[in-house]
Amino acid sequence: MFTDQRDFEYLVGVIQGDGNVRKDHNLVRISIHAEEQDFLRTIYDLGAKTFNVKPTIHTEKDGTMKILHFKSKKLTRLISQYKDSTTGLWSIPKKLNYPEEWLAGVWDTDGYAKFEEGRLDCIFSQKSNHNIDFVKAALEEVGISRYNVSTFEDDRWEELTETDYLRVWSIDTEVFANRIKLKFPKKKQAVEAALDHGEFYAYRPRGDFRKEVLELIMAETDLSNKELA
Structure with missing residues (x-):
């Protein structure tokens, strides 16, 4: 599913900070402030390369946030192991590789x-x-x-x-x-x-x-x- 363990663990941290998982839609989402275009591009490119899924970019109604949508059943299942989409609490392996x-x-x-x-x-x-x-x-x-x-x-x-x-x-x-x-x-x-x-x-x-x-x-x-x- 992913090509680089270092980049994968970085993105898990990003998702756990400002993302969520929607199992019913097979969707992993990451929210980034609309003004932070450089960071948006960084996460877009890194996510597309690491997850092998090209995200789509959505804008909240008030225009303040951009949301990256990574639509993939396999990715959703994988990331769900790290974050409970119901409680929002993290579930981190006892030992991260990086x-x-x-x-x-x-x-x-x-x-x-x-x-x-x-x-x-x-x-x-x-x-x-x-x-x-x-x-x-x-x-x-x-x-x-x-x-x-x-x-x-x-x-x-x-x-x-x-x-x-x-x-x-x-x-x-x-x-x-x-x-x-x-x-x-x-x-x-x-x-x-x-x-x-x-x-x-x-x-x-x-x-x-x-x-x-x-x-x-x-x-x-x-x-x-x-x-x-």
């Missing part, structure tokens, strides 16, 4: 990366449903064991919802930058800038992580929901 690729996929969709003033920030966020445990396990597999996790309520989804936030300590962001190859343009550029800078702070987050993240959300007005959601 956890760094899977992490890149979920970080490109549900994560955040920014390089500023010599410091790389790497934050993952998602509605609280225990999926964060899979992220923690995969991070530790690639050598990232120092991070903060916090759960609190915010209204980024237009309703008060519990959200899990994970922030990689700066001391481990060098490992992140070298092991996890992001493809989302702005996040990829941030990681590349950090690598070019070549110095990573041995910073351990202190204080109120909840306050720090909320201030980040409010301050970064140039970020779309898809970059931080």
